[in-house]
Amino acid sequence: MRVPLSWLREYVDLPAGETGRDVAARLVRAGLEVETVEQLGTDIKGPLVVGEVLSIDELSGFKKPIRHCFVNVGSANGTGEPQEIVCGATNFQVGDKVVVILPGGVLPGPFPISARQTYGHTSAGMICSARELGMGDDHNGIIVLPPEYEPGTDAIELLQLVDEVLDIAVTPDRGYCLSMRGVAREAAAAYGLPLADPALLDVPPANSYGYLVKVADPVGCDRFVARTVTGVNPAAQSPIWLQRRLQKSGIRPISLAVDITNYVMLEVGQPLHAYDRERVDGPIQVRRAAEGETLTTLDGVKRKLSAEDLLICDNSGPIGLAGVMGGATTEILDPVTDPETGVVTGTTEIIVEAAHFEPVAIARAAKRHKLPSEASKRFERGVDPEAARAAAQRAVDLLVLIAGGTAEAGVTDIAAPHPVRTISIDAGLPDRVAGAEYGRETVTRRLQEVGCTVVGADVLEVTPPSWRPDLTDPYDLVEEVVRLEGYDNVPARMPTTPPGRGLSEAQRFHRRVGVALAGAGYVEINAYPFVGEAAFDGLGLDADDARRRVVKLVNPLNDAEPALRTTLLPGLLGALRRNVGRGNTDLALFETGTVFLPKAERKVAPRLPVDRRPTEEQLAELNAALPDQPRRVAVALTGERLPSGWWGKGAPSGWADAIEAARTVAAAAGVELTVRQAQYAPWHPGRCAELLVGDEVVGHAGELHPRVIKAMHLPERTSAMELDLDLVFEDGRRVSGPPVSAYPVATQDVALIVDAGVHAADVESALREGAGELLESLRLFDVFTGEQAGAGKKSLAYTLRFRATDRTLTADEASAARESAVAVAAERTGAVLRGA
Amino acid sequence: MSAPNKSYDPVEVEALKPEVVEQARDEAIAAFAAAADLDELKQAKVAHTGDRSPLSLANREIGALPPQAKAAAGKLIGQARGAVNQALAKRQAELEAERDARVLVEEAVDVTLPFGRVPRGARHPLTTLAERIEDTFVAMGYQVASGPEVEAEWLNFDALNLHADHPARSMQDTFFVEAPDGSADSGMVLRTQTSPVQIRAMLAGEPPLYAVSPGRVYRTDELDATHTPVFRQVEAIAVDEGITFGHLKGTIEVLVEKLIGGGLELRWRPSYFPFTEPSAEIDLQCFVCRGASVGNPDRPCRTCSSEGWIELGGCGVVNPRVLVAAGIDPNRYSGFAFGLGLERILMNRHNVADMRDMVEGDVRFTLPFGMEI
Numbered sequence A: 001m002r003v004p005l006s007w008l009r010e011y012v013d014l015p016a017g018e019t020g021r022d023v024a025a026r027l028v029r030a031g032l033e034v035e036t037v038e039q040l041g042t043d044i045k046g047p048l049v050v051g052e053v054l055s056i057d058e059l060s061g062f063k064k065p066i067r068h069c070f071v072n073v074g075s076a077n078g079t080g081e082p083q084e085i086v087c088g089a090t091n092f093q094v095g096d097k098v099v100v101i102l103p104g105g106v107l108p109g110p111f112p113i114s115a116r117q118t119y120g121h122t123s124a125g126m127i128c129s130a131r132e133l134g135m136g137d138d139h140n141g142i143i144v145l146p147p148e149y150e151p152g153t154d155a156i157e158l159l160q161l162v163d164e165v166l167d168i169a170v171t172p173d174r175g176y177c178l179s180m181r182g183v184a185r186e187a188a189a190a191y192g193l194p195l196a197d198p199a200l201l202d203v204p205p206a207n208s209y210g211y212l213v214k215v216a217d218p219v220g221c222d223r224f225v226a227r228t229v230t231g232v233n234p235a236a237q238s239p240i241w242l243q244r245r246l247q248k249s250g251i252r253p254i255s256l257a258v259d260i261t262n263y264v265m266l267e268v269g270q271p272l273h274a275y276d277r278e279r280v281d282g283p284i285q286v287r288r289a290a291e292g293e294t295l296t297t298l299d300g301v302k303r304k305l306s307a308e309d310l311l312i313c314d315n316s317g318p319i320g321l322a323g324v325m326g327g328a329t330t331e332i333l334d335p336v337t338d339p340e341t342g343v344v345t346g347t348t349e350i351i352v353e354a355a356h357f358e359p360v361a362i363a364r365a366a367k368r369h370k371l372p373s374e375a376s377k378r379f380e381r382g383v384d385p386e387a388a389r390a391a392a393q394r395a396v397d398l399l400v401l402i403a404g405g406t407a408e409a410g411v412t413d414i415a416a417p418h419p420v421r422t423i424s425i426d427a428g429l430p431d432r433v434a435g436a437e438y439g440r441e442t443v444t445r446r447l448q449e450v451g452c453t454v455v456g457a458d459v460l461e462v463t464p465p466s467w468r469p470d471l472t473d474p475y476d477l478v479e480e481v482v483r484l485e486g487y488d489n490v491p492a493r494m495p496t497t498p499p500g501r502g503l504s505e506a507q508r509f510h511r512r513v514g515v516a517l518a519g520a521g522y523v524e525i526n527a528y529p530f531v532g533e534a535a536f537d538g539l540g541l542d543a544d545d546a547r548r549r550v551v552k553l554v555n556p557l558n559d560a561e562p563a564l565r566t567t568l569l570p571g572l573l574g575a576l577r578r579n580v581g582r583g584n585t586d587l588a589l590f591e592t593g594t595v596f597l598p599k600a601e602r603k604v605a606p607r608l609p610v611d612r613r614p615t616e617e618q619l620a621e622l623n624a625a626l627p628d629q630p631r632r633v634a635v636a637l638t639g640e641r642l643p644s645g646w647w648g649k650g651a652p653s654g655w656a657d658a659i660e661a662a663r664t665v666a667a668a669a670g671v672e673l674t675v676r677q678a679q680y681a682p683w684h685p686g687r688c689a690e691l692l693v694g695d696e697v698v699g700h701a702g703e704l705h706p707r708v709i710k711a712m713h714l715p716e717r718t719s720a721m722e723l724d725l726d727l728v729f730e731d732g733r734r735v736s737g738p739p740v741s742a743y744p745v746a747t748q749d750v751a752l753i754v755d756a757g758v759h760a761a762d763v764e765s766a767l768r769e770g771a772g773e774l775l776e777s778l779r780l781f782d783v784f785t786g787e788q789a790g791a792g793k794k795s796l797a798y799t800l801r802f803r804a805t806d807r808t809l810t811a812d813e814a815s816a817a818r819e820s821a822v823a824v825a826a827e828r829t830g831a832v833l834r835g836a
Numbered sequence B: 001m002s003a004p005n006k007s008y009d010p011v012e013v014e015a016l017k018p019e020v021v022e023q024a025r026d027e028a029i030a031a032f033a034a035a036a037d038l039d040e041l042k043q044a045k046v047a048h049t050g051d052r053s054p055l056s057l058a059n060r061e062i063g064a065l066p067p068q069a070k071a072a073a074g075k076l077i078g079q080a081r082g083a084v085n086q087a088l089a090k091r092q093a094e095l096e097a098e099r100d101a102r103v104l105v106e107e108a109v110d111v112t113l114p115f116g117r118v119p120r121g122a123r124h125p126l127t128t129l130a131e132r133i134e135d136t137f138v139a140m141g142y143q144v145a146s147g148p149e150v151e152a153e154w155l156n157f158d159a160l161n162l163h164a165d166h167p168a169r170s171m172q173d174t175f176f177v178e179a180p181d182g183s184a185d186s187g188m189v190l191r192t193q194t195s196p197v198q199i200r201a202m203l204a205g206e207p208p209l210y211a212v213s214p215g216r217v218y219r220t221d222e223l224d225a226t227h228t229p230v231f232r233q234v235e236a237i238a239v240d241e242g243i244t245f246g247h248l249k250g251t252i253e254v255l256v257e258k259l260i261g262g263g264l265e266l267r268w269r270p271s272y273f274p275f276t277e278p279s280a281e282i283d284l285q286c287f288v289c290r291g292a293s294v295g296n297p298d299r300p301c302r303t304c305s306s307e308g309w310i311e312l313g314g315c316g317v318v319n320p321r322v323l324v325a326a327g328i329d330p331n332r333y334s335g336f337a338f339g340l341g342l343e344r345i346l347m348n349r350h351n352v353a354d355m356r357d358m359v360e361g362d363v364r365f366t367l368p369f370g371m372e373i
């Protein structure tokens, strides 16, 4: 809602020195969201005056029409002589009153004006267009004023160019503030000043000879006021003040009748509609649409109607989508001037509709037809049903005053009975909710200020005003009291909280994972979870891969990415590629976040009641419909893991780093991770590890498949890991401190030859088992293949450290343990001692 | 070597004459002093203390002396050898110190050489910012709660007093989850706020409840410098006997002081949220210009767009209808709730100009934030 300060002052006698910013600050503290305070006209400097065109000389020989004019500007130019001006516009005639800026003036830009030579003549000033004056950018032609203004009159004041406009974002509960009346009421309360209510008008009572209206759906339309005006002069135009107020409020002036309905809507908040009576066929009816009916709205669009749509109809069928937009067939005609006679024809008889429609019906219709209009915006948020008569009267008055019409005596007013809404509120409730001491008198006074009727003492019986449909329960009233008393004035306190439990084990674990990976050199990213088929294709997933079963969005931002991720890899690899593209070539990235896995049987989450707690069964049904959303961690690496430098060669990142990242996570969880060779997209079939905790597969790691790397435009040998944090986490884990022996260690090395296909993990577990309890640690320190190992073989060299907790081991004991280890390895994996 | 000879006169033995011993002693001391380095000293040591050195040879003669002469000779030689050894040790220490000093100088390196053998990682600043806020609340006795991102509409809207036709429901541009029949009526959305977590927390048990819930939320905004369709909120809720709007103010004041710093004014603007009443928007005085940029074109402020205030978030007293839907007796309990946008706090607290930097995952953006914020 755009509120010109000059207009606001009409209803509230604000202190003379108050600026737009001052008023905005007061309104903000009362709860109106004033987004900007626009300064109009500060960039215009006069002399800007009314001029009368005395002569026009059409110059020829130029690429565009150029006029050499003499304009009477009265004594504004100091001489009283006609002003010589060259002009490029052609929408004016000799005798027209125009707006002239004289040398010395400045137009917005800034464009300083001075006398100059152009097109072979002197041009001492400029004839101005609305756009040049910053009045609105809808007109390119110059302004032609009504004839009654004297040449030389100051046009800055005449055109009300200097003003301030408050732009207010109105929250859904304050529909009444979509009007000058509503904002003025808030301003009056904020300043403690009286309000001149524009809806307080003398209105004749309803009678039986008004335009015939039948309301078939009194629930959808509980109020319908119709008034008629005849003898309207179709040539009449909106006066400057009216046009300017509309322009400043952000509404384009169109024609007098439409401008008046818009003006009254802005003023009192009641959307109006004007029909050309001669185009309406018989009585007006308000009803719901029949399936299959259509309506061409006045934006020229033919709309298929739904049975829920509330319609305004005549004998011909629908003539308007109630509360949203009127129909084309009955709209006010654009005036047409006969070029021969100069006679203007157009609409001369007008029906003014001021109705009240059910908010939900209008909201749905506007949504369904994608037609948010100024009218629907107001009806959705609640319009004062009691303002309909006054609004219609105001429109009639303006049509009579400006268009020379005659108000017909008939007054149609169909009103469904409204129950009186009364709210009982404990007078102490505002104090208790705010934690402040207002007292009953203050509570009563504040409620009266917003228009409520208040009776009672300890319990107040409050009747909210008709324009506040949002006030329905005691807390609504509490809010009114507290906001008007000022939130800033509520004393701040701290609640007394019970002893806290701190972070849960799972929360600590999630933090630990991030710390551990970042400590290992990984940088965290947060990718969007939106994916499409292309992402899965890029990962080389089979057509029946479970990860292609997705949760889909109805309205994705990007139609190519309509689904939610089932793996973190697409986003993570996307971030990796973006970094590489920006020249960050050595990368270790990680992300933690949820993936979205649809339930085996897709269900709809029930809409449960809100007037009581749902039952456990209902909540279980609701939760059962939600997709599984496990928390995952993933890493991706490329380039050098350890950089080369003056200290020596570094190390490229690879599959082993990706697997090690999983071990880092497992260590943070305190669980033991085992690794198994596997084949799983998108990993390299020979360089993919399955990650297990116990017997459960928790994720995969390794180097990506070369095809995936190519398809996704990733650097060669990019590696990645993804695992499920929920599966890795074990609640209640506690480490038992291991015994630390102070006896000496006995170290033994073994070099084993095994088939190249034998897994080191199997050799290691065999060695461990065979070595028994004396084995303190085991480390693989060398792996090689080649001639020395033999064809199809590899050599694995281990250091075994033996130690007892209670004695110094003898050489024989250590050797026995080593031999036992080798024996088990030989038995399980075919390992042979090198050189044996 | 001579055999012991009882009739032997010590004076007769040339090597044991005091002047000879003294001379040998002095020569040894002089040789040590003259040694320029440890090698020369080693040679001098062999020459003057070795088996063939004059004093060693003289010492051997003592054995052959008559017993009554042995003591005097032994004393003479012992003193000389003591002096020689002392001089040797002293010179040895001197030369070793010299050598050590020289070696350490030779081993000096340029300690300003850059060293990046172990690359550093970093956590995302939005993660660590959320943790910092969590910690502030945990210290106040709150628990940290979380919930699913694909959420039931009932929890995201209805239970929060946003019924199907509520105008606020269209204000929030919601991603709807497709139903099995392809329609939008799945009853599920990508949560538009972390408030459903509050409902879940209330449903989980009886008050008192003090919970903070950070998390990702979704709205259908296109990504630009100040918007992102996926962003983070932190919400807190307190439900207990006698909770008031004043408690809400006190709690937020503490949070702001811990998070951003003290001495800044807060502005409480009445606003509208269906799940709270009274509701407020919280503005923080701009900590860069402290309001000096307002209406002052000579001192524009980028942080607050010369508004003087920075929007922190929304809050209010929990609407009793929300308590009812969560099974809490509104006549016994009351509550407050508030929500903050983490991206905006990060932008302001750390001078981040462009929202896209938080989204794109460029390591150059994230690395400086390190492990904690």
Ligand SMILES: [Zn+2]
Residues within 6 Å of the ligand: B286, B287, B288, B289, B290, B291, B293, B301, B302, B303, B304, B305, B306, B307, B308, B309
């Ligand atoms: Zn600032």
